[in-house]
Amino acid sequence: MTAPRADRGGATSKRAVVTGIGVVAPTGVGADAHWKRVLAGESALRRITLFDPTPYPSTLAGEVSEFDALGWADNRRVVQTDRWTHLGFAATRLALQDAGLAEVAGDPYQVGVTLASSSGGNLFGQRELQRLWSQPSRTVGAYQSIAWFYAASVGQLSIHHQFKGPCGVLVSETAGGLDSLAHAVRMIRRGTPVVIAGGTECPLSPYALACQLRGGLLTSSTDPARAYRPFDETASGYVPGEGGAVFVVEELGHALDRGATIYGEVAGWASTHDARYTDARQRGDATQYARAMELALERAGARPDEVDIVVPDALGVPGYDLSEARALRTVFGPTSPPVTTQKPLTGRAHQGGAALDVANALLAMHQGLVPATAGLDRPASGCDLDFVREHRQQRSDLALIAARGFDGFNSAVVLRRGSAPG
């Protein structure tokens, strides 16, 4: 066992690259299945089946259909945890397999884990709340204390896979999916060579849907094909989704030494806050959002005109689409790089969705193919960016992924293909 390394303060010159991608999405379990469906442009949105959505004004979601948790974890761990964690079990195993790393860490202190989570164990939590309040005995099950809270997935994963290095659980709503990659880089620069990052989400219990309805940004459309339409003139809100993506992020030298496939470098990152609440009647703050993108590019040492792909937040709420378009124009000027989003195929899985956007960008760079943007016919006035209308065979070296979280969070990550000099 290697002695623990110092968590030295401050930047070293270490670089962090993604060497494994684990996707668990409504569009497919595994990056290959997901990517195939993305290229087919096939939406996975449908009427909710995890519960009966009849009483609610929003009835659609992107669900990971026919997901069998027992294929990814033993019965004991499945029983102790929420569906959100089950999805995390699968995504993590897929990422480790893809990276060619063992399921159980060889040197546990050399592997850290930092995942994002927007809302914890919703289905598990609601079942236990019901048990507590519908019976006079006022009790919950023994696993409520370890299944509902936001750190449940990271704790379970660290035990199963023996990730005993630094750990983190980040909660900044959708933007957190990107922040987890940034935090993985901080850990790597402080001496931990392998960090598991990303995150999954399952905001699909009746109560979690009720909470989102109160958030005021859901669409009430019942047509899965036309419900979630970011930047389109018919945009009417978002459709929730579950799932996400988990990554193996690795110190460059460590990855090269073991001959790992390098999807891309986490070259830049930044986050800012609007200091302003989210309100569907408003537009959000383009200034701070643009600033997050600019800071991320600056950290990557890249100019805006070097960016080959932009994956936006794509909330699908008109005012917010408009401010996002404005932020992109602030950063890139009148000629924006190609913009593409696949969120309309999967629904919005909050921070899991931002992680999935990172997976999409890495796959696009890796495959030399930018998939067409989904859910767009005619851009709304002011939203006329260079949307990718048909799949583009295109060498892409630099991707910008941007995300916003409810009530003012903005994050951006810049990825550089392979290990191109930088």
Next chain:
Amino acid sequence: MNPRRTVVTGVGVVAPGGVTRDQFWATITEGRTSTRRISFFDPSPFRSQIAAECDFDAAAAGLTAVERQRADRYVQFALAASIEALADSGLATDEATRQRTGVVLGSAVGGTMALEREYVVASDSGAQWLVDHNRTTPFLYQALVPSSLAAEVACRHGLHGPAQVISTGCTSGIDAVGYAHQLICDDEADVVLAGASDTPISPVTVASFDAIKATTAANDDPAHASRPFDGNRAGFVLAEGAAVLVLEELAHARRRGAHIYCELAGYANRSNGYHMTGLRPDGAEMALAITAALDEGRLNPDDVSYISAHGSGTRQNDRHETAAFKRALRDTAYRVPISSIKSMVGHSLGAIGSIEMAACALAIENGVVPPTANWSTRDPECDLDYVPNTAREVDVDVALSVGSGFGGFQSAMVFRRLTEAVR
């Protein structure tokens, strides 16, 4: 060595027994316990009926009517602590400063108090699986996502730097401050309001800890129920509270002539990879976190002059932690004063890590370490100096604060007095 160093220039606290920094310091240095029978709801159906509650007045703490309406109790606590901490720091929040000031707060259970309260309404006391969203507060989404904690504080003070909520269970408060420290070192921010808040005293959380017997059932003597390191300890006492520190890059603080409590010299966390709630008796991973945190600050074990222990008062924690101190600090473990303020203010889950760091900053400032209250019976497995019952004058140059939480997380934070020698 990284030229960017982090110092503490402001402290704000909301704690049981007195809801300001000064009242908190008085509570813990006088050895007063603030644990009592739960008053927020009828605790009689529950195994553990004790908690350390705050007598909090949001309006008196300076919260606006809008904030009082929007924000769940744990968010209100953080707002109050942030207002006190910022005022204490004397930081002028001009436009340029606000661009480079972040907010990083921890919370273990976030908005569960509001989520449960609204659930009861929306589900007709658990009768309906398909809950009625129309019956809830309009701010229900903010209860679902604990990111609201950082958002409200950023909105309050107009802060545009990185905003984040860290939720690593009971180490959230340490990990949030550690995350903020890394933002400063890596030039992502110059100032960060960093801390944590939890208000978990509601039936679902009480029932959750009942189910695994983590909390004490010594209901007949609430004032003496939290007994860290005592031979008769029987579980922790649930609490609520918040603390916010103003963390600032050293040169930034020097330029404006700020009062500096101490330097944040090192931080680390590790997972034990062992059990979601169980601890291996050897304390190996907590010891590794302590060593790594000291190492970041270029400090040796014998530099440590005070340890603010996790000291939750469960059988296994206090034994685990004692072993970790011996493993990491060797001989120093036997001579350094160690105390757990949870004996007085209870265990406020994610928040307590930040409250304990506030105590460390104040201990360095005042040359006094708070005691472990309710200590009377020696446990052969807990044989260190726990500063029983009475505060002690100690020149604290280096304070170590540790935390341990569900999920197996072990965190350590080192504060150092900023003497001429280390400048």
